[in-house]
Each structure stands twice: as structure tokens, then as C-alpha cells.
Amino acid sequence: MYSKRIQDVLKRKNIKIGxxxxxxxxxxxxxxxxxxxxxxxxxxCLVIKLSNGYNTGIKFEKGVKIEKVKKGFGxxxxxxxxxxxxxxxxxxxxxxxxxxxxxxxSKVDYRTGGVYASFSPEDIAMQIPELKEIANIxxxxxxxxxxxxxxxxxxxxxAKEVAQxxxxxxxxVIVTHGTDTLHYTAAALGFMLRDLPCPVxxxxxxxxxxxxxxxxxxxxxxxxxxxxxxxxxxxxxxxxGTMEDDYCLAIRGTKSRKMHTSRRDAFRPINEQPIxxxxxxxxxxxxxxxxxxxxxxxxxxxxxxxxxxxxxxxSYPGMDPEIFDFxxxxxxxxxxxxxxxxxxxxxxxxxxxxxxIERAIKSDLPVVxxxxxxxxxxxxxxxxNLRELSRRGAIFxxxxxxxxxxxxxxxxxxHTRNLExxxxxxxxxYAGEINPRIGPKDFLV
Amino acid sequence: xxxKKIGLKCGLEVHRQLDTEHKLFCxxxxxxxxxxxxxxVKRKQHPVASELGKVDVAAQYEFLRDRTFHYQVFPGEDxxxxxxxxxxxxxxxxALEIALQIALLLNCKxxxxxxxxxxxxxxxxxxxxxxxxxxxxxxxCIEYDGRKVEITxxxxxxxxxxxxxxxxxxxxxxxxxLGVPLIEIGTxxxxxxxxxxxxxxxxxxxxxxxxxxxxxxxxxTVRQDVNVSVKxxxxxxxxxxxxxxxxxxxxxxEIQRQMSVPKVKKEVRAANPDxxxxxxxxxxxxxxxxPETDIPPIPIDKxxxxxxxxxxxxSWLKKMKRFKKKLRLxxxxxxxxxxxxxxxxxxxxxxxxxxxxxxxxxxxxxTLKDLKKRENIQVExxxxxxxxxxxxxxxxxKLMKEAIPDALKYKVKNPKQPIIVxxxxxxxxxxxxxxxxxxxxxxxxxxxxxxxxxxxxxIMSRVRGRAKSENVVRIVKRLLKS
Numbered sequence: 001m002y003s004k005r006i007q008d009v010l011k012r013k014n015i016k017i018g019x020x021x022x023x024x025x026x027x028x029x030x031x032x033x034x035x036x037x038x039x040x041x042x043x044x045c046l047v048i049k050l051s052n053g054y055n056t057g058i059k060f061e062k063g064v065k066i067e068k069v070k071k072g073f074g075x076x077x078x079x080x081x082x083x084x085x086x087x088x089x090x091x092x093x094x095x096x097x098x099x100x101x102x103x104x105x106s107k108v109d110y111r112t113g114g115v116y117a118s119f120s121p122e123d124i125a126m127q128i129p130e131l132k133e134i135a136n137i138x139x140x141x142x143x144x145x146x147x148x149x150x151x152x153x154x155x156x157x158x159a160k161e162v163a164q165x166x167x168x169x170x171x172x173v174i175v176t177h178g179t180d181t182l183h184y185t186a187a188a189l190g191f192m193l194r195d196l197p198c199p200v201x202x203x204x205x206x207x208x209x210x211x212x213x214x215x216x217x218x219x220x221x222x223x224x225x226x227x228x229x230x231x232x233x234x235x236x237x238x239x240x241g242t243m244e245d246d247y248c249l250a251i252r253g254t255k256s257r258k259m260h261t262s263r264r265d266a267f268r269p270i271n272e273q274p275i276x277x278x279x280x281x282x283x284x285x286x287x288x289x290x291x292x293x294x295x296x297x298x299x300x301x302x303x304x305x306x307x308x309x310x311x312x313x314x315s316y317p318g319m320d321p322e323i324f325d326f327x328x329x330x331x332x333x334x335x336x337x338x339x340x341x342x343x344x345x346x347x348x349x350x351x352x353x354x355x356x357i358e359r360a361i362k363s364d365l366p367v368v369x370x371x372x373x374x375x376x377x378x379x380x381x382x383x384x385n386l387r388e389l390s391r392r393g394a395i396f397x398x399x400x401x402x403x404x405x406x407x408x409x410x411x412x413x414x415h416t417r418n419l420e421x422x423x424x425x426x427x428x429x430y431a432g433e434i435n436p437r438i439g440p441k442d443f444l445v
Numbered sequence: 446x447x448x449k450k451i452g453l454k455c456g457l458e459v460h461r462q463l464d465t466e467h468k469l470f471c472x473x474x475x476x477x478x479x480x481x482x483x484x485x486v487k488r489k490q491h492p493v494a495s496e497l498g499k500v501d502v503a504a505q506y507e508f509l510r511d512r513t514f515h516y517q518v519f520p521g522e523d524x525x526x527x528x529x530x531x532x533x534x535x536x537x538x539x540a541l542e543i544a545l546q547i548a549l550l551l552n553c554k555x556x557x558x559x560x561x562x563x564x565x566x567x568x569x570x571x572x573x574x575x576x577x578x579x580x581x582x583x584x585x586c587i588e589y590d591g592r593k594v595e596i597t598x599x600x601x602x603x604x605x606x607x608x609x610x611x612x613x614x615x616x617x618x619x620x621x622x623l624g625v626p627l628i629e630i631g632t633x634x635x636x637x638x639x640x641x642x643x644x645x646x647x648x649x650x651x652x653x654x655x656x657x658x659x660x661x662x663x664x665x666t667v668r669q670d671v672n673v674s675v676k677x678x679x680x681x682x683x684x685x686x687x688x689x690x691x692x693x694x695x696x697x698x699e700i701q702r703q704m705s706v707p708k709v710k711k712e713v714r715a716a717n718p719d720x721x722x723x724x725x726x727x728x729x730x731x732x733x734x735x736p737e738t739d740i741p742p743i744p745i746d747k748x749x750x751x752x753x754x755x756x757x758x759x760s761w762l763k764k765m766k767r768f769k770k771k772l773r774l775x776x777x778x779x780x781x782x783x784x785x786x787x788x789x790x791x792x793x794x795x796x797x798x799x800x801x802x803x804x805x806x807x808x809x810x811x812t813l814k815d816l817k818k819r820e821n822i823q824v825e826x827x828x829x830x831x832x833x834x835x836x837x838x839x840x841x842x843k844l845m846k847e848a849i850p851d852a853l854k855y856k857v858k859n860p861k862q863p864i865i866v867x868x869x870x871x872x873x874x875x876x877x878x879x880x881x882x883x884x885x886x887x888x889x890x891x892x893x894x895x896x897x898x899x900x901x902x903x904i905m906s907r908v909r910g911r912a913k914s915e916n917v918v919r920i921v922k923r924l925l926k927s
Contacts, residue, residue, distance in 0.1 A: 027554075030583075038742075041558060041742045041744060042558055042744055045557055045742075049734070050580075052597075052598070052734075053564070053734025054578070054579075054598070054734060055734070055736055056558070056580050056583070057556055057560060057742055057744075058556065058558075059557040127491065207529065207573075208738070210735070211493060211563075211573060212490045212491050212493050212574025212575065213488065213491075213573045213574040214493070218489070243528060244486055244487045245489045246487065261531075262525065262532060263530045263531075
């Protein structure tokens with residue numbers, strides 16, 4: 001946004017963003033298209049696009065005059081809402097793409113100057129020429145939210161949208177999503193979509209779709225192939241497998257984690273192999289892990305009972321156990337502890353977590369122990385201190401990732417508050433979140 | 446040819462790499478010396494719409510080729526930023542300062558806010574599919590031959606990756622050039638100038654850049670583009686002229702080409718080493734520019750500009766005067782060394798080793814050229830430190846100036862050996878006065894009665910490159926008299 005002074009002048013002279021203007025200074029004359037102003041920087045600087053395409057900032061100070069040369073073409077954000085069906089070939093399967101926002105839907109945002117979700121799934125689909133050989137598309141943008149702003153309530157909305165499309169008979173569903181919390185959503189869908197009959201791919205991009213190097217094209221292309229043609233009836237994350245544009249990995253949503261801030265291949269499977277490798281150009285789908293639910297005719301039911309009042313607490317040297325009191329006073333209903341190593345938390349003196357954990361459990365609040373190692377599983381009895389935790393009733397989550405245990409505990413607490421039943425459900429494998437057999441190749445995949 | 450009659454219009458774009466420690470948007474080195482890639486990353490690229498909603502024609506054209514790009518990644522010279530796997534870091538301050546210096550030397554106005562733009566390039570030469578560029582100066586001018594040449598813009602940009610090889614479907618690039626700071630200087634329309642004069646203007650701009658002492662030199666560090674049109678025909682852009690002396694020839698050949706084809710197309714052509722050109726792609730429009738979203742615009746306050754103005758380097762005109770007056774270079778030699786790629790090194794050597802400036806200047810402007818031209822010695826392989834070694838020896842009187850060509854030849858052929866070893870091996874060791882006296886006496890004794898000139902000639906053939914000729918003459922004259 002421009003400063004009040006500039007806005008007033010523009011209004012008085014009937015100059016709109018996108019108009020071709022002339023800016024006269026004491027010694028200079030500049031001509032160009034008036035561009036929208038981002039929030040950062042000096043809002044009293046006019047931004048114009050010169051004829052060579054460059055943008056430049058001109059200080060609107062005393063003696064500077066603006067005049068309109070000609071009316072321009074408006075720079076408007078066409079925001080296509082609603083559902084759109086693209087039929088390329090009646091013989092092809094039809095899949096659904098549900099847009100939720102994120103980098104994959106992003107382009108320049110003049111409010112902040114950064115990128116923001118404003119591409120509709122239709123825009124994205126139209127960018128990918130080979131889609132017409134893979135599937136017909138039903139595209140719908142159901143929201144436009146960056147992944148850091150996604151909430152458990154939104155997981156439920158997305159789950160319902162997916163269920164609607166699955167039960168309407170689409171061959172598979174793609175959910176486009178921001179990458180930061182993509183694996184939380186994928187896991188939540190995994191728990192909530194009961195009796196899933198077809199593939200659901202949760203797809204993001206690490207480079208926004210307004211860039212010629214964006215990973216969107218390959219990720220969507222591979223995901224479309226995966227949901228249209230594979231027999232994997234699981235919720236998977238589908239993104240680059242390497243830094244190259246060669247193949248994507250379909251990773252079980254409950255075993256996937258964003259492990260890099262910026263690389264295309266940021267999503268890695270933890271404690272198991274990826275389910276499939278989806279080659280981009282030759283469209284081969286190579287199954288790497290046969291342990292998956294097969295496509296079926298089952299009717300999908302959404303089990304969306306969630307209790308979001310769950311805290312994730314990280315254990316670290318010298319931590320203050322009083323953090324538990326805060327959550328207890330705020331009536332939290334369960335805790336996931338991201339413990340060290342095999343599942344340890346401090347046990348000595350004023351740093352000991354044991355009294356707090358004991359207090360929580362005595363109040364019928366579950367405490368789930370996961371490991372910040374991420375790789376490997378927790379163990380309740382190897383060390384004395386682990387037994388101290390276990391004796392007090394803490395639930396050791398095995399090889400479940402801390403974030404996944406968090407999502408699962410929310411879901412479990414939506415079903416029961418009975419401590420014993422919570423413990424049983426937490427250790428029941430609902431969506432492949434527990435791998436009882438971790439193999440030698442399942443590390444740093 | 447009457448260039449006015451054919452309506453010749455030219456425009457220049459001069460590119461020079463800046464000699465900074467770090468690349469423009471990351472902390473990698475700009476040295477480009479690594480030979481073995483760490484790994485290769487394969488990628489595809491796609492066309493995207495610009496912020497005005499148009500897809501650039503040039504970008505589309507490249508896309509239709511459906512190429513795979515292979516990027517060679519070099520240790521220390523490339524990080525995740527070059528692979529387009531990490532967002533860019535803050536703009537390199539050293540590069541910005543040099544760019545602002547150049548803009549001010551070219552009398553440009555500095556925008557109060559610099560906007561980094563993405564220029565769409567999907568020929569694969571940039572992993573991100575765009576080149577980042579920002580205007581640091583507008584509406585400047587320089588004087589050439591009493592006329593005012595308009596400088597439309599000075600931009601600071603990231604250099605593209607350099608191509609290694611290509612076929613129909615593949616292109617291999619070295620990533621270590623990607624992100625090296627590059628200054629781009631554009632002139633206004635040059636009307637009423639001959640091709641030779643256009644070339645002179647490009648020289649002049651180059652000299653101004655070099656006066657900062659912070660531009661790279663050598664093969665590939667300079668690239669010039671020239672726009673040519675005749676008789677109000679469409680503009681043809683010729684890219685990548687690496688040799689300054691080739692510009693006038695390229696323009697002349699392009700005039701001939703445009704005059705001989707029935708319909709001239711608006712397009713981009715690449716310069717071949719012989720001055721001819723080949724078609725590369727249609728001319729891109731303003732639609733290829735898109736704002737950089739990863740980092741915000743950079744404000745430039747008046748204080749910063751004042752500070753840089755205060756420390757601007759000596760202009761080439763002043764330098765010329767100083768070279769003639771203080772260093773006692775001839776008019777011609779001063780002109781040549783100022784144009785030489787070795788100018789900075791020359792100044793450093795004269796200051797550090799206090800050798801005769803004319804001798805040093807001659808080495809850079811003529812000895813090297815002679816060695817290359819006459820004996821095809823790869824003088825471009827000589828590094829700054831080799832010249833420092835050479836002039837150090839000259840200063841310590843371990844080498845005569847006459848032996849410089851042989852010493853340099855030795856160094857090119859034996860790059861790992863110190864020059865002093867070569868001097869010994871080639872028998873170029875400076876002979877002492879006593880030794881010289883002995884040789885003179887010996888020659889006079891054996892050639893009694895022969896004329897003085899003949900005797901001097903005989904002695905010189907035995908001591909050439911090892912003793913000063915004026916010493917020989919002096920001793921011979923003295924001995925013959927007595």
C-alpha cells in the first residue's frame with residue numbers, strides 16, 4: 001500500500017494501479033506503469049515498471065509531479081473460486097484436485113512483496129501439458145491458506161471434501177497444500193478417512209508455481225498418475241524424491257516428515273521405505289514397500305472426532321517442568337512428550353518431569369512418550385529412568401513420530417477419555433503410523 | 446559505406462563481471478577455478494506468466510525444445526542457492542557498492558529504492574529459470590569525442606551458468622559462473638556513429654568500469670551485446686561478443702546481412718568468434734520481468750550516495766594525465782595501458798616494485814601480444830603472481846629487461862617452476878661487471894682492428910639478455926680509447 005499522501009494524489013488525478021504514468025522530478029522524468037506497492041520498505045516511494053520491464057522506486061517528495069499518460073490494463077488478481085471440470089478425453093479416468101493454498105498455489109503478493117497463495121488448482125492444472133494424457137480433472141479451491149495457518153478444524157474440512165469426492169466416484173484425489181505442516185494434514189487424513197478405497201495424494205511445492213523452475217509441475221503430474229493409476233489406497237505425500245526432476249516418492253502420510261527447509265526433496269519417510277517411486281517422464285509406478293492398503297470398493301467414512309487440546313512438549317537439558325502446570329491449568333486433555341533418546345526426560349531434583357507426569361496421569365490425562373531422534377523407537381524398560389516413566393503410566397509410542405503422535409492423540413481423545421482405552425488406541429495401528437519391523441535400510445532414506 | 450545514408454542505428458549493452466569475494470546472492474566464491482564437479486543435477490523448466498499476465502515469447506520458444514538441463518556443481522563455488530534448492534541470501538554489499546560507483550562514474554541517477562527483478566530465461570542457463578537483476582542507475586551520460594552518449598541504465602545482475610555442451614535434447618552447464626556479480630550498462634540509441642566509433646564507445650565504458658579496480662578480467666569476463674538496425678528496420682540484438690575489437694566487424698557484417706535478406710526479423714543472434722552471427726531466439730519483451738519475492742526492495746539513502754561519491758576512483762582522463770606526467774609514459778603507451786586488461790596489475794607493479802613504468806607498460810601492451818601472435822604462446826595462462834615474480838626479479842637485478850620475453854615463455858611452458866629456475870636453465874643470469882669486462886676484453890683481443898660497431902655486435906650476441914646494452918657500449922668505448 002502506498003502512503004496516504006500518494007493515495008490521495010492518485011485518487012485526485014484518477015490514476016489507478018496499472019495506468020501508464022509520468023513522474024516529473026526537479027531534474028528527472030520517468031515514465032512507466034504504476035505498480036502496486038508492497039508493505040515493506042518506503043511507502044512514499046512510487047514503484048513503476050519501466051518500458052524495459054524493470055521496476056524502480058521513485059521517492060514521492062517535494063517537487064515531484066505525477067500525471068496519467070494513458071489508462072492501463074488493470075493488474076487484478078483474478079481469483080477463480082468454485083468448481084471446474086476439465087475433460088480431456090472421456091476414456092481417461094477422472095480425478096479430483098482440491099486446493100487448500102500454500103507455496104504450490106503461490107505467486108507474488110503485493111501486500112507483502114513475498115509470495116502468497118493465489119493460484120487456483122485450475123491454474124495449476126493448466127500449467128501441466130501432460131495432464132491431458134493422464135486424467136480428466138475436477139478442480140476446486142476450497143480454501144487459500146498457507147500451511148502454518150492450518151488448524152485441526154481445517155483438517156476436518158479437508159477430510160470431508162476428500163470423502164465427498166471419493167464417494168462421488170473419482171478415481172483418486174489430490175490435495176494441494178503448503179509444505180510446512182503438510183505431513184500433519186496427511187496424517188490427520190490417514191486417521192480420519194476410514195475404509196479408504198482409493199489413493200489420496202497430499203502434494204506441495206518448495207518453489208512457487210510462478211517460477212519456471214517450480215517443482216509443482218512434476219509433483220502434480222506424478223501425483224495425478226499415482227491417484228489415477230496405482231492400487232495404493234492410502235493417504236500419501238507425493239513430492240520430489242531427489243533434487244532432480246526425475247521421480248516423486250509416495251510416502252505414507254503417517255510416516256512422512258519435512259526434513260529440509262527448502263530442498264525439493266524435503267519430504268522423507270521415517271522408519272520405513274516409501275510406498276512407491278513415481279517416475280515422471282515414463283510414468284512408471286514402482287512399488288518399493290508392499291505393505292499398503294489396496295484399492296477396493298469400500299465406502300469411505302469420515303471419522304472426524306478430534307480433541308485439539310493436546311500439548312507437544314520438548315524435553316531438553318535444564319528444562320523447567322512447570323510448563324506442564326500451564327497446560328494443566330488450561331485444562332489440556334493430553335500430552336505428547338518429545339523425549340530424548342529412547343524416551344528419556346529429566347528425573348533429578350527440580351528439573352525432574354516425573355512428578356508432573358505423575359500428576360497428569362493421576363488426573364486421567366494421557367502422557368505419550370516419543371523421541372526427538374525421530375529415527376528408531378522408544379523403549380519403556382531398558383533404563384531405570386524409563387521404567388520410572390513407564391511405571392507411572394506413560395504411553396511409549398514406539399516408532400511413531402512426535403507430530404504424528406500429537407495428531408493421533410487428538411483423534412483418539414475425540415473418541416475416548418478413558419486412560420486405558422486411550423493407551424490401547426495409541427498403540428493400535430490405524431494408518432500405518434507404527435512400523436513393528438524397522439529394517440536396516442530404513443534410516444536416512 | 447555511408448552509415449548516415451543507410452540509417453544505421455546501434456545500441457550497446459556492456460557486461461563485466463565484478464571481482465568480489467562472494468557471489469551476488471550467496472556466500473560462494475567467485476573464483477571459478479574448480480575443474481571437477483562434485484555432482485550433477487538434472488532439471489526441466491516450464492513457461493510461466495509474468496506479473497502482467499503475459500507469457501514471454503522468448504520463454505515459450507525455449508520451452509518448446511523440451512530440453513533436459515544438466516548442472517555441474519563445483520565445491521566451494523556452488524551451494525544450494527545455485528541449485529535453486531535454497532532461497533537467496535541478502536544482496537552482496539561489496540557488489541552493490543561497486544555497481545553504485547560505476548553508475549555514478551557514468552553520471553547516472555541512483556533510484557531511491559532498488560527493486561530486484563527476475564528476468565525470465567528458460568534456456569536453462571539459470572536453475573531458477575530467471576536471472577535476478579536490479580537497476581542501480583538511470584539516465585546517465587558520458588562524453589565521447591565532444592558528443593554526449595546517453596547511458597540509459599546500469600544494472601547489477603547475477604551471471605548465468607556457462608554452457609559446456611549441448612545436443613537436441615540436452616544441455617550441460619557449469620554452475621560456478623551462476624551468481625557471479627555482473628554489471629550491465631546500456632547506452633541509448635547511437636545514431637550518426639560509425640561501427641568503429643561504436644566500438645570506441647564500448648572501450649570507453651569498459652575503461653570506466655575498470656577504473657574501480659574491481660572488475661574481473663580475462664576470457665569470459667567481458668560480454669557485449671549490440672543492437673543493430675538499418676533504414677528504420679527492426680532491431681536485431683547480437684549477444685555475447687567477447688572481444689572488444691570485434692564489435693565494429695560484427696556491426697559491419699550485420700549491416701551486410703540485413704541489407705541482403707528480404708525481410709529482417711526482430712530477433713536475438715549470437716556472435717561467433719569470427720564476427721558473424723547465428724539466430725538464437727525471438728527478441729524477448731518487457732513481459733519477461735517479474736519482481737523478486739524472496740527479498741524486499743533495498744532503500745538507498747542520500748548519505749550512502751554521498752559517501753560513495755566521496756571515494757570515487759580516479760577517472761580515466763585524470764589517470765591518463767598522471768601516467769604521462771608522473772610515470773613519463775608516452776602518449777601512445779599511456780593510451781594503450783589504460784585500455785589494457787592489465788591496467789590494475791600494471792599500477793600495482795609500478796607501485797610495489799618501482800620498476801621503470803615504460804618497461805612494465807611495454808610488457809603488458811606489446812611483449813605479451815608479440816609472444817601470442819608470433820609464437821602462439823598461451824600468455825593468458827599467466828597469473829598476476831607470475832608477473833609479480835617477474836618484476837620482483839627485475840627490481841632485484843636478477844633479470845635484464847631484455848630477457849623478459851624468454852622468461853615469460855619459460856613460465857608459460859613450465860607453470861610449476863619459479864621463473865628464477867628458468868633464468869638459470871636458459872642462461873639468462875645477469876652477468877656481473879667483472880664478467881662483462883672479461884668478455885669485452887676477450888672479444889677486443891680476438892678482433893683487433895675491426896670497427897667498433899662490429900665489436901659491439903659480437904659482444905651483444907654473447908651477452909644479450911644478461912647485460913645492459915648501454916653498459917656494453919660504454920665499456921667498449923672506454924677500452925678502445927685506452
